Amino acid sequence: MPDTDLQHLIRLLSRLPGLGPRSGRRLALHLIKKREQLLLPLLEALRATAENVRTCGVCGNLDTRDPCSICADPRRDDHILCVVEDVADLWALERSGAFRGTYHILGGVLSALDGITPEDLHIERLLRRCSGGGVAEVILAMNATVDGQTTAHYVASRLQALGQNIRVTGLAHGVPMGGELDYLDEGTLTTALASRGVL
Amino acid sequence: MPDTDLQHLIRLLSRLPGLGPRSGRRLALHLIKKREQLLLPLLEALRATAENVRTCGVCGNLDTRDPCSICADPRRDDHILCVVEDVADLWALERSGAFRGTYHILGGVLSALDGITPEDLHIERLLRRCSGGGVAEVILAMNATVDGQTTAHYVASRLQALGQNIRVTGLAHGVPMGGELDYLDEGTLTTALASRGVL
Numbered sequence: 001m002p003d004t005d006l007q008h009l010i011r012l013l014s015r016l017p018g019l020g021p022r023s024g025r026r027l028a029l030h031l032i033k034k035r036e037q038l039l040l041p042l043l044e045a046l047r048a049t050a051e052n053v054r055t056c057g058v059c060g061n062l063d064t065r066d067p068c069s070i071c072a073d074p075r076r077d078d079h080i081l082c083v084v085e086d087v088a089d090l091w092a093l094e095r096s097g098a099f100r101g102t103y104h105i106l107g108g109v110l111s112a113l114d115g116i117t118p119e120d121l122h123i124e125r126l127l128r129r130c131s132g133g134g135v136a137e138v139i140l141a142m143n144a145t146v147d148g149q150t151t152a153h154y155v156a157s158r159l160q161a162l163g164q165n166i167r168v169t170g171l172a173h174g175v176p177m178g179g180e181l182d183y184l185d186e187g188t189l190t191t192a193l194a195s196r197g198v199l
Numbered sequence: 200m201p202d203t204d205l206q207h208l209i210r211l212l213s214r215l216p217g218l219g220p221r222s223g224r225r226l227a228l229h230l231i232k233k234r235e236q237l238l239l240p241l242l243e244a245l246r247a248t249a250e251n252v253r254t255c256g257v258c259g260n261l262d263t264r265d266p267c268s269i270c271a272d273p274r275r276d277d278h279i280l281c282v283v284e285d286v287a288d289l290w291a292l293e294r295s296g297a298f299r300g301t302y303h304i305l306g307g308v309l310s311a312l313d314g315i316t317p318e319d320l321h322i323e324r325l326l327r328r329c330s331g332g333g334v335a336e337v338i339l340a341m342n343a344t345v346d347g348q349t350t351a352h353y354v355a356s357r358l359q360a361l362g363q364n365i366r367v368t369g370l371a372h373g374v375p376m377g378g379e380l381d382y383l384d385e386g387t388l389t390t391a392l393a394s395r396g397v398l
Contacts (some may be wrong), residue, residue, distance in 0.1 A: 017223070042208075
């Protein structure tokens with residue numbers, strides 16, 4: 001049996017998402033064997049993250065700065081807000097490089113099953129950002145899941161109730177680039193057909 | 200894009216065995232969200248491991264003590280050595296609770312493909328441990344792979360050449376407990392048949 005310090009490390013590693021006891025043990029051994037290349041750098045990176053990374057008070061992004069580097073960037077268009085569920089979704093959109101506006105992170109989606117109500121999400125903060133008159137468009141970029149789309153509809157109705165004449169839009173649905181029709185579900189194909197465009 | 204501290208953490212996490220860029224990002228976000236329950240305890244566990252865990256000078260086990268708690272335990276029988284490839288194999292045997300002797304960790308197996316020669320393994324140290332006359336039996340518990348069995352044969356011949364009259368044994372091969380014949384390979388079934396016992 002590994003000794004107590006190691007056992008504790010393995011227990012913590014096993015609790016990480018996607019890992020279990022076996023991969024936790026494997027990871028711990030790997031870290032000890034790669035002490036200089038991996039264990040010490042990881043230790044330092046975790047320390048730096050724990051010390052420096054905070055949540056942006058404007059959009060909810062994670063950054064060493066507050067407001068975050070996106071909110072503080074004068075080249076970003078703050079008249080367009082893109083509302084996403086999570087920081088991971090912001091990162092995904094940033095990797096595409098296709099969006100030059102700013103973001104607002106909800107911190108989840110409404111879910112009756114998990115007991116997530118509008119008060120649990122950063123919806124009020126979004127409404128405050130939008131009530132000043134400076135926002136021309138809000139893109140609701142929630143995941144194309146039932147909960148994501150329910151949340152999008154709820155947020156859209158709250159935004160329209162502001163009476164600020166804000167354009168509320170959503171991401172297009174259809175066949176993903178590189179996607180093969182044979183592998184797509186009926187829902188996606190139905191949407192892709194219904195939203196077909198002239199070539 | 201995540202900021203530099205986070206990016207660095209994600210890059211390190213992505214390099215861990217079994218993880219990639221996506222799971223690295225997922226892990227980093229999870230750690231930040233569970234700061235008190237996971238990030239800080241993990242940081243502390245890694246620090247304690249980096250500071251305290253060392254390799255046992257006798258058997259090669261990882262422990263906060265040297266000699267390790269197995270080698271130092273007077274209730275363990277040091278006349279029987281179990282030779283394993285790796286610390287993970289020692290842990291597996293300890294979980295079974297079936298072995299009350301001591302261990303010797305080779306640190307790998309001979310492999311022409313990977314250029315691992317006898318000098319790369321802790322074979323000389325094993326021979327020194329066995330040449331004092333205090334060892335009655337050496338169990339070669341290498342994995343049942345080609346490289347593992349090649350290594351076992353090599354170590355067995357070196358032990359026999361010591362002329363110490365040491366009993367050199369190997370783990371039994373056969374049908375694993377709970378194993379279904381239909382799912383077993385021909386090699387295992389052939390061995391299980393050849394080594395069949397009277398009930």
